[in-house]
Amino acid sequence: MTPPTHAMQIFRYAEQGSIRFLWVTATNPAVSMPELARIRSILAQDRLFLIVQDIFRTETAELADVVLPAATQGEKAGCFTNVDRTVHLSDKAVEPPGVARPDLDILLDYARRMDFRDRDGQPFPQWHDASSAFDAWVASTEGRPCDYNGLSHAKLRSAPSGIQWPCNSENPDGTERLYTDGKFFSAPDECESYGRDLVTGTAVEETEYRALNPDAKAVIKAAAYLPPHERPDPDHPFALITGRTLYHFHTRTKTGRAPQLQAAASEVWVECSAADAAALELREGDLAEITTPRGAVRARVRISGIRDGVLFLPFHYGYWDADHAQRAGHDRAANELTPTDWDPVSKQPLFKTAAANLTRIADGLGVPAPAPTTTGSRPVGDHVPPTRGGHAATDTTRQPTQVETP
Amino acid sequence: MSKIELVLRELHRSENSLARDLLTVADRHRVEHEIFHTARDVARWSHDHVRLIAGSAAAHDLHLDPAPSTGSPALLERLTHRTSELLGRRPEPGLLLLADLRRLHRKAAGVSLDWELLSQAAQAMRQRDLFELARRCHPQTLRQMLRQMRWANGQLKIVSPQIIAS
Structure with a gap:
């Protein structure tokens, strides 16, 4: 059997022209994938029909032929499973705004309009809502390690903390530990x-x-x-790694709109060591340019405890809330710089092995970098005002949990 | 020249040739990122073998270059890079990729037979050091040959449906 096609390879097929129709749901490759100039040029092709389905107008949606507005958690019913095997039911609390609809409704509507049929001539897929879709999934897990056969929406609704699979006749309340x-x-x-x-x-x-x-x-x-496929050399003497900050998730589609989180890490920064900063005459908060053979990013410098010869850029910052210059220059997103290369086993892009150069662009006038003073971006000096939550972050009032009875 | 020298020469030649082919295939399909990077990664194994073979051959007064032969001249290399990038948006190079993977598979199989030959010849002729080379390297190199072969086979499996059916 042909193995499933991973995301990086799907983009390659779209680039080479054998994929002409791409439907992106709930992700933002125009910021999260490596080598963004390439990703934009693939998604912008006239020969590629691009549908983007998301809850906000993302950078990827800007490149779409059709945008399908989707509902978010709390606006739809459905299950999710944690990495510790706990299955949760998340019920609908409010109606989605405007014409937004749950992802499942959109896909089922598409299937019906396309008149997809199974071998018996019945509408395909057979399920018609979140509960019947879940039941079909449950049926497919029978006898497998992840046996869901004891689970249903009704059962999960009676277990607000969720139930860990396998859940079946032998383990009616789920299984806390495997391999006992x-x-x-x-x-x-x-x-x-x-x-x-x-x-x-x-x-x-x-x-x-x-x-x-x-x-x-x-x-x-x-x-x-x-050895890494791209190693530092005299033109690009730094090892560039990209990654996350505690305060944002992925491309900030949601966390960038949460005021407390946005305030804690409001703009892209670059981390470098005190010794490297001294050699380049960089001070905390100075504006610098980070370049690789693929592009350039401008960011203010946080002098942190990172090791000498290594630079760190958070990858969360795209262009939906960028200023005009950043938008025009495509010089805010860390993935402008990363190479198209992935691990052959997991197919995960390699975000930690680019070689980069760092140059000083402008004096920061003593204003520190917009990086959190907590976690890995903690400054080496003590003259940076600490990242604190303030009033909004210590609000302890809670909305009552809505639990519907079946 | 003794026959064992011939065996060593042939092994040295075939490992070099496999490495060169891997690098050429990488360059020719630079826009197929996984092919490009993995072909270069596994070419290193053949380079290591070339060095080991040359080291053992020296004791038999046989001079073999421990440095891997670089193959195509730099100009040609740049040309294949550039061609690969120019054709990156067209489907035709796909068929060439299938042919390249098929040739790599065949060639890696040939190299593994050359190692087998060395192992047998060294035992028959009681060439302890060469037998040691083959014994020490053979299981490891044979495994690496097989891994190179299986890689070519696996990639063929992955890319052929899209190339043929599209």
Whole structure:
């Protein structure tokens, strides 16, 4: 069977022209993917019909042929499962604004209008709302490690803290701990996949996996060192890593609109070490330009405890709330700088291995960088006013929880 | 020249040739990012083998270059880069990629047979040091050959449906 096509490869197919129709739901590749100039040029192609479905007008929506406004959590019913296997039901509390609709309603409406049919000539998919879609999912998990067969919307509504799968006739209240018998799900007939070669990403064949005799035991693989594909050199002497701050999620679509979070980390910054700052005659708050072969970002400098030779840029800042110059120059988003390269196993883009240069652009006039003084962006000097929540952040009033009875 | 020298020469040549092909395929398909980077990563294994073979050959008064041969001249390399980028928005290079992956698979299989040959020859001729080279390197290199082969096979599996059907 052909393996599923991962997001990076989907973009490659769109670039090369074999994908002409792309439907992006609840994500913002025009800010979150590496090498944004490339991503924009792919999404802006006339030959690509782009639908963007989201709750706000994102940078990706700006490139769309059709925008479908979606409802957010609290405006729709549905389940989600935490990484600790806890399944929660999230009921609708308020109506979505304007013409926004739940993602599921949009997709089902599309399927009906396209008149999709299954082999029996019945409308496909067979389900018609969140509850019937969940029941179909439950049916597909029977006998699998993630058995949901004891779960339904009604059952989850009676368990406000959620229920951990597997939940079935043997474990009617769910399962807090797995592997209590000391056995992993690694038997060849039980495991989900046979794993991959950690360097090439090639799937391990069944016979090869069986030869490991992995029944109930873990398979431990060594990954030999591979040098980064882009290493610092005299033109780009710094190792650039991009990442997160505590106060924002992903491309700030929601957290940038939460006043307390926005105030804590209001604008992009770059972190560098005290020794590197001294060598470049940079002071806290100075404006600097960070360049790689793919682009340039302008950010104010936070002198932090980061190691010498390394720069850090948060990737959250795109262009929806950027000023005119940032918008025109595309010099705010960290992913302008990152390379198109991914881990062959997980298919995760490599956001930590670009080589970059740093130059001083303007004096910060003593105003510190807009970076939080907590977490990794803590300044080395003590003359920066601390990041504090203030009144709004210590508000302890709570809305009563809405629990509907079935 | 003894026959074992021939075996060493052939092994040295075939490892070099595989590495060069991997790098050429990487350059030719620079816009296929996973192919580009992984082909270069696994070419390093063949470069390591070239160095090991040259080291052992020296004890037999056989001079083999421990540095991997660079293959295509720089100008040609730049040209393939540039062509790859210019054609990056067209579907035709896809068929060339399938042919390239097929050739890499065949070539890696050939190299693994050359190692087998060295191992057998060294035992038959009681060439302890060469047997050691083959014994020490062979399982590891054979595994790496197989990994190079399986990579070519796996990529072919992944990319062919889209290339053929689109």
